[in-house]
Amino acid sequence: MVENFIYYLGLVLVIIASIMLANRLKVAYPIILVIAGLLISFIPGLPAIKIDPELIFIIFLPPLLYEAAFAVSWKEIWKLRRIITSFAFIVVFLTAITVAFVANSFIPGFSLALGFVLGGIVSPPDAVSAGAILKFVKVPRNVSTLLEGESLFNDASSLIIFRFAMVAVATGQFIWQDAVVSFGWMIFGGLGIGVALAFIFLKIEKIFPTDVNMDAILSLAAPYVMYIAAEEVHASGVLAVVSGGLFLSVRRHEIFRTSESRLKGSNVWESFVFLINGIVFLLIGLDLPEIMVGLDKEGISLSDAVTYGLIITAVLIAIRFLASFGALFTTLVMRNFIKVADSSPGMKVPVLMGWTGMRGVVSLAAALSIPVVMENGQPFPHRDLILFITFVVILVTLILQGLTLPALIKKLRLSDSNSGGYMSKEESEHFIIKEIRRVALNYLNKNYKERRSENLYFNQMLDRWEKEDKEDSIHKMSDEGKEIYFETLEQQRIWLREENRRNMNIDEEYIRHYLTRLDLEEERLRM
Template identity: 90%
Template structure:
């Protein structure tokens, strides 16, 4: 037991070292982690890393989805809602259908139901992989928003397909009427449960006294509660976490009510997600030897299995390529009838979108969650082949697309111009001026007479009016600090309201200044 613990501790160090190496090489860390896991898996004598398939989704998916929902901008998602929902639902369904029919036609012994199981597993692109790669290059804001928004919902649509296909494999039948009703409940039930539970968590934070540690713990517990509650009533746990996460993301200032809790919560989540992402991508490589043993038991040669994996990978790339240009074609038609976010999408962005279909966390979790034995006592057909094909898809898309994506972006010469938004310089000038104006107005309206009594208020006013950097602000009295904090809170309120009503300001800048206000408050409190 102690030896295994040391081994697992060593894996954590491998994760850290791999990510450090990836940052040094300027390569997306999922690629290095998968390769590291693959190399470790062939070291003789090391214990196998196994996780109960039923726990895969519960352990990894809720926090990853919740963190992604918190990170994405609802304002920007709403602006691009049509293209996001198209990629998250329509493209995923088309991809799953294509994989199902190709698998049924070219893989011996693969029924159409098994094809849909495989299609549901490999159809959703992985945002973690794309995000890790895109941080090294600059892409248009619209493209990154579509990728982030797509990743939130395509997991739900693919896992719904996966669940229905699993039922069809187990029962040997598929009743469309029952499936339609079940689909409706999974979607709307999941959305409703997530929002209701998020509302309850919000009320708990408001009614009961909590401290910084409680706020962080409640935020970690929330996605697990949402996911498990929805799954217990056969609704979509993924949609519950996404809807609940988006609901609370818009109200994050009510969940994390103090600057300290916001900063501490952000640090906790960053470290937690860093660790579980690393574990999942390392598991992809570590799981290969066990999959190969299963292939031998099925009597499938390694060359044939690799061929099936490459075939499915090719289908995924082609379908996403066609879908990306299909979206442009539809946009060019629909812009004549409705307002669309990008009236002239061009050809470069679709090429980029078609090459950002790296698979990862969700595909692995879905594949590993396939039970070894079905309820009737029979082994699940072709489980190890499905696992191996999923492994090939993840490995090839990560390495092929992941390593070539930065070069493609450079060749396309895509600018970082955020269409529809003010430039970074103009946004900074506008926000800083607005924040100073709000603070000055608040102090003049509420504490004008105090300005004459205390030199520190003069320095506060001078700091905003003239952007004075005088360090004497640290000598403020406790009473002056309290009033200063009130002014900071007024600035926060103004920033949040400006984010809602001003569509020309990128929310990324708003969040940057909100964080700066929290850091300023904590600096003075210390």
């Protein structure tokens, strides 16, 4: 027991060291973690890590999906809703169908139902991998929003396909009318349950007194409650977490009501997701030896298994490129009839979108969740082959596309164009700074102008906004002056949130940046 604990602690240190190395080399950390896990797996005498397949989804998916939904901008998702939904649903379905028929045609003994199981597993690209790569290069905001928004919903659509395919494999039949009803319930039930539970969490925060620690714990519990509740009634737990996360994302100031809870909650989530992502990508490499043992039991040679994996990988890359240029063609046609987010997308964005199809966390979690034995007592057919193909797909797309994506982005030179219709960074900063200063002055002059001549700290406060005085002037305020200053900061927050909803030309990233600056300023003064 002690030895295993030391081993697990060592793996955490490996995760930290791998990410430090990745940052030093300016390589996406999922790539380094997969390779590190692969190298560790060949060290003899180390204990194997075994996780109950039923727990894979529950442990890893809810917090990762919730954090992604909480971080993304609903305003920007809505702006790009047509192309996001097409990639998240239509493209995923087409990908799964194509993979199913290709696997059924090229892999001996692979039924069409098993093909759909594999298609559901490998169809969704991984936003974590793409995000880790994109942080080293600049891309237009609309491209990163497309990737983030797509990943939120394609996980749900792919896992719905995966679930139906698993039922077909287990029962040997697929009843279309039952599937349609179940499909509708999974989607709308999942969305409804997620929003309803998010509303309950919101009310709990408003009604009951909570402190910073309680806020953080409730935020960690929320995705698990949403996921488990939806799955218990056979709705989509993934959609429940996504819809609940998006609902609370636009109300984050009501969930985290103080600057301290917002800052500390952000730090807690950043560390938690950091650890979970590290564990998952390390598991990808650590699982290979056990998968290869299973291949031997199935009587499948390593060369044949690698070939099948490369075929499926090539199919996935080809389909994504076709879908990207299909979206371009559709946009060029539909701009004549409806308003589109980008009426002149050009050829560069489809090329980039086509090459951002790295697979990762969701694919691994889905593959590992396949039971070793079905309910009828029979071994799940070709389970280890499916796991191996998934491993090959993840490894090849991470290394091939992940390592070459930064060079492709630099070659395409997208950073100075395709901004999605937003004001530039300089324009946004100038506008925001000017307006929040105006808000502060209006509030102070309206509520406390008559006291300006009475107290030195009011003069200091007003002068700070009028003349942008030095930062240390606020530290000379009395306690009463500080409280008035905090009121002023809250008025600025209100203006920023309202302007974010009202003004579609401002990137929400800048709004959130200044909201964080106000929180930091308040906490600095309180301490």
